[in-house]
Amino acid sequence: MVFCRTIASLLLSSGIALTPAAHAAGITVHDARNREIAVTDSGRTVSIGGAITEILYALGLESRLVGVDTTSLYPAAALQDKPNVGYMRQISAEGVLGLNPTLILAIQGSGPRETMDILETAKVPLVLVPDTFTEAGLIEKIKLVGHAMGVDARAACLSAAVSADFAQLRALRAKVTKPVRVMFVMSLQNGRALVAGRKTAAEEIIQLAGAANAIDDFDGYKIIGDEAIAVARPDVALSIERGKDPVQAEAIYAHPGFALTPVAANKSFIAMDGLYLLGFGPRTAAAARDLSTRLYPALAERGDGFTSALSAANCRQ
Known part of the structure; x- marks a missing residue:
């Protein structure tokens, strides 16, 4: 009452x-x-x-x-x-x-x-x-x-800057000749991985970075077993940084499912800030660029040519 x-x-x-x-x-x-x-x-x-x-x-x-x-x-x-x-x-x-x-x-x-x-x-x-x-x-x-x-004019300014960053990202992505297979792991619950399937922010950011989602047989997030991980055969495990119960690289490498994949063999684990990676805000193109250069170090070594239009734009007035 x-x-x-x-x-x-x-x-x-x-x-x-x-x-x-x-x-x-x-x-x-x-x-x-x-x-x-x-x-x-x-x-x-x-x-x-x-x-x-x-x-x-x-x-x-x-x-x-x-x-x-x-x-x-x-x-x-x-x-x-x-x-x-x-x-x-x-x-x-x-x-x-x-x-x-x-x-x-x-x-x-x-x-x-x-x-x-x-x-x-x-x-x-x-x-x-x-x-x-x-x-x-x-x-x-x-x-x-x-x-x-x-503030429609300011929004048009911000949209133009973000679109310019995505155009640069497309040019960077065009340099990728062999997409790697990435599995996004939200968490490990009692040894079982909660992973991202189709129609998720994780899948989209993976694809924007020029890679392929290793999970393509269901939508959303789902807990999968060791055999499913081994069958998916990801090259890289991706997760988010967070203060409570983050997914740790060593836990991934020691996991029975990932132990049978290139993830463990090549020690390929990436963690990034959650909002930056999955938030789909103005910095998304930059986040995809950063993920891409970590997935494909050769892009960073020869210079990716990405200069953020967003960082140079002033859409605040």
């Missing part, structure tokens, strides 16, 4: 919250739910999703942010300076609405469902941002976020 009264009061306050100045007045956004969302004020925005936060900072809109989620790891100032509303899949409605937002930008897949239902009933625009793991999907993400915030 107390919880319900608290939620009710937050819903009421979120509907009447006043901000010093309105931004993005009179804008309509077509979001991932195929709904038209009217945005009248983006002056107090909550960002749920690391890629969204990264885009907002790249567009110079951090002053409008009043809250971010725990995946908002880049830039580091986001989590240091802004209130934290929790992990994107375990968001608290109270935590979000208690910040009196005028706009909520949430990456597709945010949850839990109960929280999203509560946020839907609040008198605050909730824009669900599509999370499609392709170059076109990333450009769409940037343009949608920029449009919702009323």
Whole structure:
């Protein structure tokens, strides 16, 4: 009962919250739910999703942010300076609405469902941002976020820089003559590997780097056994760096399944920052370039010719 009264009061306050100045007045956004969302004020925005936060900072809109989620790891100032509303899949409605937002930008897949239902009933625009793991999907993400915030010109600038980086990446990828087989390992659970199949951010970044996903017989993430790993015969194991229970190189090499593959024979294990590698934010082309040069050292040795247009662009004003 107390919880319900608290939620009710937050819903009421979120509907009447006043901000010093309105931004993005009179804008309509077509979001991932195929709904038209009217945005009248983006002056107090909550960002749920690391890629969204990264885009907002790249567009110079951090002053409008009043809250971010725990995946908002880049830039580091986001989590240091802004209130934290929790992990994107375990968001608290109270935590979000208690910040009196005028706009909520949430990456597709945010949850839990109960929280999203509560946020839907609040008198605050909730824009669900599509999370499609392709170059076109990333450009769409940037343009949608920029449009919702009323800064279409800045979003066009950022989209152009990101597109230029992808063009350079394509030229780099064209130099790869024999794609290596990469298996992305999210975790080792009781000796069993949780790996990425088709239609995942991991598969897309592997392909962007000029490699092939060693798993091609299922979608999403799945725990597989030793025999399946041996049959897939990956050349490289790829994972993400994280503070808690990271996948360790030695654990991969000693694993019975990987021990029968070139991964163990060649000591081929790569770990990279999770948001950088899988976030599909503005730095994705650079992340794919970095992965590519680690997969194919010869590219780095002779110079890959990649000069990031993103790092040179100023899309913040």
